[in-house]
Amino acid sequence: MKWEPVIGIEVHVELDTDSKMFCGCRVSFGDPPNTHVCPVCLALPGSLPVPNRKAIQEIIRLGLALNCRINPDSVFHRKNYYYADLPKNYQISQFDVPVCVDGWLDVESDETRFRVGIERVHMEEDTGKSVHVGEGGRIHSAAETLVDFNRAGTPLVEIVSRPDLKSAADARTYAQELRAVVVETGVSDARMERGSIRFDANVSIRPEGSPRLGVKVEIKNMNSFRSLEKAIRSEIGRQTALVTAGERVVMETRHWDEEAEVTHGMRTKEGSSDYRYFTEPDLAPMAFDSSWVEEARSLLPELPALRRDRYRGMGVRPAAARVLASSDPRLRSLFEEAVESGADPVAAGNWVTGEVTASLRRREASVGELPLRGDQIAALTRMVSEGRVSAGAAREVLEGVMDGEGSPSEVATRRNLLQLSDRTALEEVVEEVMAANPEAVERYRSGEGKVRGYLMGQVMRATSGRADPRAVNEILSARL
């Protein structure tokens, strides 16, 4: 029997608000432990939550960007479970009336385009952080566990997809697209390495073509898109091996082990947990004004999918358009400024997604440190199309510009990279080459066409590669 995977992704995003979800403490990262805490986020007796208006506005913006319907009277619930880093031993979350429901996201990769359903986007609060110290340092082998409550109460949005994904690669593509939308709306910096965006996957398999869903396994602890893809692939493999061997998949939560590249079952059986959700009595139901929601919708920025189409409409190659549409806004504005300054969109797109990005990587520089302007890209592409520099030399010109040596033409001149297209000078060079290689000239003239390439190479060598190949060709044709 052939088996097919069914995958859904749950994403947690920490919102980039100034203060926490239910108190005035600052949202922080990397500060000394327990320095951003108060009676509310420490759950001291008697303290009460007050919702963060900004966070609610942000989740609505995100929901709209994901094409969701906004519930006008959304409510908070308590999700009850005991854990040392959960101060109240319940999490204020949402249950049956989340802020945003029934959305979708259009996703594409080199191979496919598809739509992923968004079941819900709901508001909740983050937990504190357990720090396992001493001995093994892992959950089960640490001597001690300390808790840092700086993160406790950080506004957290959970985005739950429908089980629409059919492969590990698709899941990765979806996750990347979703992250791009999150970044675009500006609700979070969405940095995986800081945990400000976290992906969990629900994976099950079923006989190919079956309408029924299999038993799902939740996998956690993936800290990069690569590991998300690998973890899902590994889990699909594990489940397929199980059922092929006649065994059953058990509903459970499994941890991805980055080093061993396998998932491990957790000791606790979470499949049986009962969170005893009930309406949070400390908070009144929310009430969203529909005109406010419509205004928020109209103020949404251009999202990656639309931008992709726009770039393609400008003639940018599909792959470059996709990369560019989801790239850092500063890279995009570099591209857009270049086009505005007269660059050919195809060339500008290729430069920005290709050589500029590569150069940044080589320099280990961030986009924020980008020492380049759009008009410089435009000038560079013009120099190439006009034949003033070769494609290869243009890369060196870019480096020079990024090194702060001046405008592209200044760099090309200073570094002696301009193509030689002066007819008289080139004719002299060709004469010299022909004089130095009489044999080759003879062979060519007697019908050995490929010798022409050799002669061309000699001309290039004599000019350190700066000779305009078109002009050299013309002269060679005339002389030979």
Place this chain on the structure above:
Amino acid sequence: MPSQPLSITSAGAALRSGETTSVELLAAVMSRAEMTESELHCYLNLDREGAMSAARRADRELDRGEDRGPLHGIPVAVKDNMCTRGLETTCSSKILAGYRPPYDATAVARLREAGAVIVGKTNLDEFAMGSSTENSAYGPTRNPWDTGRVPGGSSGGSAAAVAAGSAIAALGSDTGGSIRQPASLCGVVGLKPTYGLVSRYGLVAFASSLDQIGPLTRTVRDAALLLSAVAGHDPADATSYAGQTPDFAGSLDRGVDGLRLGVVKELGGEGYQPEVSEATEMMLEKLAARGAEVTEVSLPLFDVALSAYYLIAPAECSANLARFDGMRYGLSVKGSTASDTMSDTRAEGFGPEVIRRILLGTYALSAGYFDAFYGQAQKVRSLLLDEFSEAYEKVDVLVSPTSPTTAFRLGERTQDPLAMYMSDICTIPSNLSGHPAISVPIGLDSEGLPIGFQVMAPALGERLMMAVAAEVERLAGFDALPPPALAPPPGVPL
């Protein structure tokens, strides 16, 4: 000339006329406490130093002509489930033994702002769960009228302190009757305001959708004054009422002429102590004689309100008390894992009634039972509110006894939780509806125990409710005092 123990009103007058000082008032209250505490145990903690410095400050301010209003310089007791900065706050539970909050509850902060002198923290049923103050981990409070009897609960310490004169007034909290029932059993006035009128910030939560802070005082006027000091919007409580609060003492002399009083049919008859019913009847006749239109009103869902309450309140408490886990504050019984520490701490720190309610609530919220229990109770609650609304189309206020019986004996109901729960049969509906209600003493039974009369009003109907309560107070002319050894001394002749 009759001479009564000090009230906020009489003490305030004496302060301003220069007859007494806040320090003297405090000394009088403290000496009462010295005399009665060994017998009554109203307080878990008397804050002698803090109170004295507050009293001195109050006097200095008055000397300078700075008058913070009616509560200025008045010794007030606070139930020990409200956070007091730096002052031990235990909720009568072992799990919070020695716990000193880093902040004041909003109601406490407002008391201080109003110039009140906080005498100390009063005893209660653990986490306010109970109707007799016997569920305190630190021993019960006794009723000043008969020390073999309970003061009611859960605000039993506050009620008994006011009755015995070891406080001039007190704050309590009322989740199912915890202000009104002890007020009734101790012969003082107890008022539960409209839900949201007094901030719950800093009140250690029992059942968040029902809890409300309110005054226990000697007179209806005092209740109005104390309520005015603590009521009003608080941005730290998202369920706090955002509108303006009225002058609660403004309509106390209005009388009942032309008002429609609805006698709740379901709160009387079988199970009610005959003397309680008789005293209630007599009061209704007197009110009618003053021009009130008295009719009987039936609210059938009152019969199931108790059951709904005992699902909703435990459900909420099962989550509210989850934070007491030995991780951050209070008792911590170290186990070999975090999970063991949590369960060992809770098993050791909570008393049996608290554990019973956490279990009840956990069960009521569990998958497979939720709809039948918690869900059903919420439906009852919403229908009950409809029933109240219908009734308030026909009448202005509803009236009933506050408690089916006068004070019962210590130990009498501790082995029978259901009998104990029945103590709150008259008070619970107003918590479920979020409406205000007040208990006013109207007389004594044949054993010399106080009887309370309850007036209920629609949301934010405090002014009308207190107008009726003030008339009840005048008509009852209740000036009886507990036996001499425990009765507060007469204050300033009025």
